[in-house]
Each structure stands twice: as C-alpha cells, then as structure tokens.
Amino acid sequence: MRKVVKFGGSSLASAEQFKKVGDIIQAEASRKFVVPSAPGKRFKGDTKVTDMLYGCYALAAENKDYHQELALIKARYDEIIEGLGLTLSLDQEFEIIDRQFAAKAGKDYAASRGEYLNGHIMAAYLGYQFVDAAEVVFFKENGEFDAAKTNEIMGERLKALSNAVVPGFYGSYPDGRVKTFSRGGSDITGSIVARAIQADVYENWTDVSGFLITDPNIIAGPEKIETITYKELRELSYMGAGVLHEDAIFPVRSEGIPINIRNTNAPDDSGTWIVESTCQKPRFIITGIAGKKGFCSITIEKEMMNAEIGFGRRALQAFEDNGISFEHMPSGIDTLTVFAHQDEFMHKEQAVVSALHRMCDPDHIDIEGDLSLIAVVGRGMKSTRGTAARIFSALAHANINVRMIDQGSSELNIIIGVHDSDFENAIRAIYNMFVLVQL
C-alpha cells in the first residue's frame, strides 16, 4: 500500500499542528510521500505565510524596505523549528530569499517559498528526503501545466526513493523560473505526486472531516458525505462548494486513484472518499446541494425559432463576441434562455442585446437579474423515482417560486433557478426533504 499524504496550511500552522501531522504519518507505514502546504492561520484573524510572502514581495517590487516583513516570516518558521526541537537553521535559505527579493525574482517565486521552507522543516522532522518541486513539477512556456513531462520526470525521481517530501503549490518553467499554481494549488501537487508514484490512495488532510452535504452557513451541522464520485464533485464544486482545488481531481482521476479527505484535528474520522465509481449505496438519494447567487437570465424569444437552423449558435456567438461565458441554457420551443454571471454580464449587457438583435433578429429579449442557481446532485437519482417531484414539492411548500429547471442528461443533477432572496430557504427546504426526514 502506497499513500500520498497532503497536509493543508492549517494542519501545519504551528509546531503543535506539525506534531499531529507527524503522528498521523507515523501511524501508517504506507504514508511515505508527503506534500506540505505553507503554514496557514494559527487562529482566527492570523495571516497565512503565503499572504505574508505576497505582501513582503510587493514591497520589494516597489523598491520599498521589506526586511521587517521578511523577519516576521522567518519568525513563523523559527517558532515551528524550535517547537519541534529541531536543530535545522533556515538562516542561509533566508539570505538567498533576501537576495532574490532584492533582484525581483517575481511574485511566484516569493509565494513558493512558503511551501519550499515548510518542506525542509517537514523533511528534517520526519527524516525523509526533500525533493524540490521545481525539479519535478513542470510548466510549459505558455504557463500551462506540463503533465506528461512532470509525470515522467517525477515518476523516475520518486520511484528511486523510499520516502520523500515534495512541497506543494509550485513548479518551474523550462528556463527554471519558479511558477505557482493558483491559490490552494498544493492540492494539485498532491494529486500529481499520487499519479507519479501510482499511489493506492491520495489522502488530503485538512481541517474538516470531509465534504458536507451542504453549506454549514445555511444548515447548522449538515451531515457529511461518505463517498462522492468525481463527476458528482465536479457538479458541486462548479457551483462553489470547494474544500479541494478543482484541478486536483484530474491527475488522480485519470489513473483511478481515490482521494480521501481527512481531518488532521480528528484523525479517527473516516472523512470523505472521492472515487471514480462505486456500488456503495449513498446514504441519501442526494449526495450534495450547492449553489451560487448572482446570476442573470437573458431570454430570447422568436416565433418559429425551432425551425431556424443556426439560431442557437448565433445567439451564443453574441455572448462569445463579448467575452461572456454562460452557465446554463434551458430552452423552449420559441425561447432560449442563457444564464450568465451578473457581475460579468452587467456592464456589457447593452452590447450583448444589440449583438443578439443583429445576429438573431429576435421578437423580444428579456433580462432578469438577482437569480441563484442551485445544483442538487446525486448518483442515486437515476434509479429513484420521484426525486424531481420531491424537490419541487419541497420548494412549493416553502413558498418558493422556481424560475428555471434544468436536468442534466446524466441524471446526476437537477439545477434550479430561484430569486436570490429565496436562495437559503430553497436549500433548507431541499435538505429537509431528503436528509432530515431520513435521519
């Protein structure tokens, strides 16, 4: 059994947290490949080291004095080193960082030092080998992640080792310059390492015991999701329910490696499993409910639209030409509605309307704002009769007017549009109907 274990920032924010992580790693001989984040927040209101690094480098980039800020960052690491009783010194590393900041090595380089230094501490603490991510994670010239090169070189390098610490979040361009993934990107590194060593499991340790069925800010203490498929997660994360970086699923998914989300502060909890497919019956018919406010709908009406070849393409062209992506597109016989993000659409709306007139010659265009989309997702839906009926009767009983319904052909999800002011109530009504009643 080979596991890759990735630890998030809050799991490594202090020496105390590091000790929990050490215990977790030592508890299983299979946990030999470790991917750490930079130290995160120790308490509410604290600052993540990554943010301190961005702030510090911003001063350097403006030719302002940044040494006080750099000293504060060093203090964060020294506190951890001391708390763990290690003899490691990062003095030399900080001298290099100082020189690189003065030479304006770039904000990606600056941010990546958070993981790089934490990786050194982790390796010293565990007695594992340190492997610099810049030597095994590669980006192309155009900034795209180079999966093939990374997999080959990292695979070669790690297969020769019996253990390793690979810092998360960054890699390098062909010319050696450091580049980071987007924020939260250590999750992606963990997935890449799992693929490269053909791990049996990718354990992603964070500060929650897995995914919850819905947003705890809307439902107090929602039930946990035991097992979710990659596809279901995609439908949910797409709507804004992110514990895991969205791009982290691709490397392991292509190899059929499951992800297990775990809680560093409650290591006995089994967490959530993310798998390709499973015959395990979900506890509830629905796996999760996620949603987002702030959409608008643009409804285009034209008599005999259904007979007009190319109407849909031309309508979408009007959006594309204005650089607007669309989220959903339900249609009727003579109507087509496009859902777009309101903040993206707002200042281009009149340009889109005139483009639509030019390209589609519609009878009527109607725009409505302040709409929410709610995705009700579950692999259990396909084989259960009456799911849609239950959703809509729950909404009707809660006095919620449904503005749009869209069921994906995968029968994995039903998307519902409601007014922003009904958003929370709609989620509560659906949760109560499928989860509460069954508990």
Ligand code: ASP
């Ligand atoms: N430290 C980086 C961030 O704060 C990456 C990560 O933690 O995954 O975004």
